[in-house]
Amino acid sequence: MTQHAYLVDDDEAIRDSLTWLLESRGVACASYPSAEDFLAAWDSSLAGCIVLDIRMDGMSGPELFELLCERGCKLPVIFLTGHGDVPMAVSALKKGAFDFVEKPCNDNELVNRVIEALKLDANQRVAASDSDSVNSLIARLTTRERQVMELVLSGKLNKLIADELQISMRTVEVHRANLLEKMGVRTAVELAQLLAGKR
Amino acid sequence: MTQHAYLVDDDEAIRDSLTWLLESRGVACASYPSAEDFLAAWDSSLAGCIVLDIRMDGMSGPELFELLCERGCKLPVIFLTGHGDVPMAVSALKKGAFDFVEKPCNDNELVNRVIEALKLDANQRVAASDSDSVNSLIARLTTRERQVMELVLSGKLNKLIADELQISMRTVEVHRANLLEKMGVRTAVELAQLLAGKR
């Protein structure tokens, strides 16, 4: 999915000038005149970042942000704000908003923030994909393979694993070989590294 | 080092009432009437969190925060703020400030934030200590042991390690046994897990 900067602002002049500005820097844009419009268009496959005005008719920026968070949206959000509201800013940042930029703003500053947000989105996608891959590998293990894997990862000898599971050592070897193959690694060390942080 | 809530505010009444409030909830306090006073008292062994007023005569809260960050201070900082200043709030949060609480504030809210900040401080200390411990273990390895360790962690057989380093397999075994002992682990799997994230 191609990354876009999703511009959400009821002021058409701002949407147009931001679109022009960002596209001249190679950033694909999609603009929406209201929070409701973007919400209707959003789905979890969208890639990029959101540039979101705080004050709009109808649903406000923070309200949209809240709803997107509830729906699991991970896109970085840059708020455009013309008035100070510290509690709202603190609250949004703590909920994961990427940044606040005050209007009127320096063109370069905003574009740079957008580009940073796009980088963050890209990095998050890679990390999530890695995590999904490992999880799907684990999901393909049989119950017994998973049991043996846990014991291998706790550093036990095959002999002790056999004692603990009350099976033969040969069976432990079979499961061990199968699980390493399914996890796409050759050794228990590689397995431990693959699963680092997932335990 | 005992954790304290370090209260920095030029208003004595606020310092006193916060002290009373926090101590009645079991939090040790130390208060300072100015940013300069706290800065003079600070050193990196202090444990706890900082409750910091924004507006003070002399050095301001954000200025103190800036200086502390430059000096490597990791204590969580809760800003007390009576006026909105979004860019300052956004900037401080992005630099790692723990929270902003507006004055006048709900007593329970502030105490809860302080207690959360103390927990964060404690967790950070444990994590830093773990990291230091592993680093000091690594520092005790000889050059050769470190080389062998890297190759073990990349999953190579002793035989291949011996080829690569142009030494005998017995020597690899000696280094391998020595490094595992020095790192306090019994197997390469445990070693990989100990070093997860440090590579």
Add this chain to the structure above:
DNA sequence: GCGCATATTGTGGAAATCCGCAATGCTGGC
């Protein structure tokens, strides 16, 4: 009933790991 997936087990042999015991050589500090 048949086929498939899974779990289990045994045999035999090869390879890898581990380690006690013993020894040599080099370097740096006292």
Add this chain to the structure above:
DNA sequence: GCCAGCATTGCGGATTTCCACAATATGCGC
């Protein structure tokens, strides 16, 4: 020169890991 630390190596033996080949039993879906 002596000693400690480090690097290196060999021998012999024990243990562990790995796996081809082969087989049986159970449960499930068609």
